[in-house]
Amino acid sequence: MQHPLNCIIVSLLAMGLSPLGFTEPVQANSVTSLAASCYACHGPDGNSMGGTASLAGLNASYFAERMQGFKDGSMPATVMHQHAKGLTQTEILALADYFATLPRKTPKPLPYQSFKGQP
Amino acid sequence: MKTRDFAVHASQALSSTHRRQFCRQVVYGGLAFYGLPAFARANKPPLGQVVVVGAGFAGLTAAKYIRQWSRGNVGVTVIEPNMQFISCPQSNLVLGGSKTMDALSFSYQLAQTQHGLKWVHDQVVAISPTRKQVQLARGTLHYDKLILAPGVDFNYRPLVGMTQPVAHITHAWKAGAQTLQLRQQLTAMADGGVFVITIPKAPYRCPPGPYERACQVAHYFKQHKPRSKVIVLDANPDIVSKKGLFMQSFRGLYADIIDYRPNSEIVEIDPNTHTVKTDFETVHADLLNVIPPQLAGKIAQQAQLNNVDQRWCEVDFLTYASTIAPDIHIIGDSISAGLPKSAHMATSQAKICAAAMVDLLAGQAPNPLPVFANTCYSFVDDQQAMHVANVYRFDATKKTMIGAEGGGVSTQASLLEGQYAQAWANNIWADTLT
Numbered sequence: 255m256q257h258p259l260n261c262i263i264v265s266l267l268a269m270g271l272s273p274l275g276f277t278e279p280v281q282a283n284s285v286t287s288l289a290a291s292c293y294a295c296h297g298p299d300g301n302s303m304g305g306t307a308s309l310a311g312l313n314a315s316y317f318a319e320r321m322q323g324f325k326d327g328s329m330p331a332t333v334m335h336q337h338a339k340g341l342t343q344t345e346i347l348a349l350a351d352y353f354a355t356l357p358r359k360t361p362k363p364l365p366y367q368s369f370k371g372q373p
Numbered sequence: 374m375k376t377r378d379f380a381v382h383a384s385q386a387l388s389s390t391h392r393r394q395f396c397r398q399v400v401y402g403g404l405a406f407y408g409l410p411a412f413a414r415a416n417k418p419p420l421g422q423v424v425v426v427g428a429g430f431a432g433l434t435a436a437k438y439i440r441q442w443s444r445g446n447v448g449v450t451v452i453e454p455n456m457q458f459i460s461c462p463q464s465n466l467v468l469g470g471s472k473t474m475d476a477l478s479f480s481y482q483l484a485q486t487q488h489g490l491k492w493v494h495d496q497v498v499a500i501s502p503t504r505k506q507v508q509l510a511r512g513t514l515h516y517d518k519l520i521l522a523p524g525v526d527f528n529y530r531p532l533v534g535m536t537q538p539v540a541h542i543t544h545a546w547k548a549g550a551q552t553l554q555l556r557q558q559l560t561a562m563a564d565g566g567v568f569v570i571t572i573p574k575a576p577y578r579c580p581p582g583p584y585e586r587a588c589q590v591a592h593y594f595k596q597h598k599p600r601s602k603v604i605v606l607d608a609n610p611d612i613v614s615k616k617g618l619f620m621q622s623f624r625g626l627y628a629d630i631i632d633y634r635p636n637s638e639i640v641e642i643d644p645n646t647h648t649v650k651t652d653f654e655t656v657h658a659d660l661l662n663v664i665p666p667q668l669a670g671k672i673a674q675q676a677q678l679n680n681v682d683q684r685w686c687e688v689d690f691l692t693y694a695s696t697i698a699p700d701i702h703i704i705g706d707s708i709s710a711g712l713p714k715s716a717h718m719a720t721s722q723a724k725i726c727a728a729a730m731v732d733l734l735a736g737q738a739p740n741p742l743p744v745f746a747n748t749c750y751s752f753v754d755d756q757q758a759m760h761v762a763n764v765y766r767f768d769a770t771k772k773t774m775i776g777a778e779g780g781g782v783s784t785q786a787s788l789l790e791g792q793y794a795q796a797w798a799n800n801i802w803a804d805t806l807t
């Protein structure tokens with residue numbers, strides 16, 4: 255289920271327009287690399303190794319509401335308010351739609367190997 | 374000398390219109406899935422060959438995402454002398470005693486096979502930008518685009534009395550044998566001993582790292598050597614990162630152990646007597662840990678790309694291309710930026726660079742407005758951690774990445790954030806190594 259507003263905004267973004275009517279250069283690729291910067295905490299392609307939320311396959315309106323809550327302070331947070339406040343509404347909605355398209359997967363186990371003594 | 378040249382120029386065979394159409398469809402494949410045209414399934418990468426120097430957080434991440442976002446249409450060769458990936462993040466916990474080196478050591482193999490990376494276990498010793506070649510210890514390699522991600526090098530020259538590394542005085546600022554050596558020195562030190570750590574003037578790798586280390590050593594002393602002390606000789610006028618939070622620990626949990634001394638740049642060191650002279654005093658250590666001043670990795674210096682203060686490399690923040698060598702892109706700790714030199718930052722830069730590189734090779738304009746995040750946790754003991762977190766956004770006027778609205782630090786270290794810090798480590802390792 256996608257939030258109808260998201261669909262409109264994504265269409266506007268596709269035309270190179272922001273919901274406010276001015277041109278804002280958010281492209282598919284900027285969403286992809288911005289989303290990828292979340293993987294340090296939320297796992298490869300949004301599939302968390304545990305301890306944080308998996309973002310892959312999250313319902314877009316749920317994601318957008320949570321982020322909006324972190325941004326305006328209505329949703330208590332340990333660290334997410336720092337990030338949510340730094341993102342624009344447009345970016346949050348674009349991320350919401352992007353994460354909704356990613357498949358939820360079980361991440362691969364980490365390739366641990368005993369330490370061999372490198373300098 | 375055997376010459377290995379993996380470069381291919383199949384991309385030149387494609388008409389540029391065809392290439393553009395094709396790229397729109399396949400690039401950033403996470404958004405949609407299209408059938409690959411026949412030439413895309415051929416062995417030779419149609420969009421070109423990228424060589425990545427260094428498989429740390431920055432280089433390995435760039436290699437992975439170039440393969441992923443080009444959907445295999447850019448070939449990537451990685452050159453790395455080390456056999457294993459050893460994580461600097463959490464290496465201070467080895468000193469505190471709550472982690473082992475095995476918990477920070479990983480095989481490169483999964484990343485290699487998963488993303489179809491060509492791997493050369495070697496070291497780059499020289500670069501020829503005109504011939505687009507890198508010289509390895511054993512052979513040469515051609516590139517269409519080069520990514521340098523060599524991390525930092527240490528500069529001992531300003532350390533009067535110790536202008537060369539000395540075997541028994543560690544930096545332990547590249548996780549590995551020295552981390553273990555320092556841990557062994559700590560366990561061998563008698564109770565009542567004095568551990569002295571010196572911090573160079575910023576910028577250096579991992580701004581909160583030295584203070585985290587002071588806490589970890591104090592955590593170990595508190596349990597096993599309660600009469601011992603930690604003296605922090607900081608060349609900076611103040612704690613460089615998470616100041617208020619580290620002060621809470623220095624004045625609270627470790628008030629009897631940690632003695633923090635700002636403005637304490639090394640004037641002279643005597644490595645034999647473990648004595649450090651500053652402008653104000655002479656301090657004797659039972660165990661000395663010297664974090665030397667730093668600069669871009671050796672190969673960046675050798676190629677004369679360290680054009681800022683002869684230390685760091687200046688880059689274009691849309692592509693991470695060097696401002697003086699357009700086909701050489703530089704990411705991670707080696708670059709000059711008002712950004713903290715952290716693993717998360719290195720991977721965030723790597724992803725912007727990877728996206729731009731795929732765009733450039735496909736004849737498209739790179740993203741004009743990159744945005745990314747950085748979260749950095751520090752552990753004050755074996756379980757409690759605290760964060761500094763920010764979003765950064767490209768500023769077209771200043772032509773650099775600027776901290777966005779919001780951002781900041783924890784109110785205090787906590788058990789909950791200790792769990793998040795562990796989750797961060799597991800997830801960034803997974804993102805980089807799988």
Ligand SMILES: Cc1cc2nc3c(=O)[nH]c(=O)nc-3n(C[C@H](O)[C@H](O)[C@H](O)COP(=O)(O)OP(=O)(O)OC[C@H]3O[C@@H](n4cnc5c(N)ncnc54)[C@H](O)[C@@H]3O)c2cc1C
Pocket residue numbers: 426427428429430431432452453454455460461462463464465495496497498522523524525545546547548578579582670671672704705706707714715716717718719748749750751
């Ligand atoms: C004690 C400590 C704690 C830290 N804690 C954190 C933390 O909690 N969170 C965080 O975000 N960051 C942390 N950091 C910082 C983080 O480790 C670095 O910012 C990060 O490793 C930078 O990545 P990089 O790829 O630029 O360099 P590196 O990870 O150092 O990788 C460089 C690679 O290049 C290779 N290389 C060098 N020269 C050549 C050559 N000529 N040819 C081929 N290969 C070459 C090296 O072998 C190496 O593998 C910490 C650092 C330290 C020292």
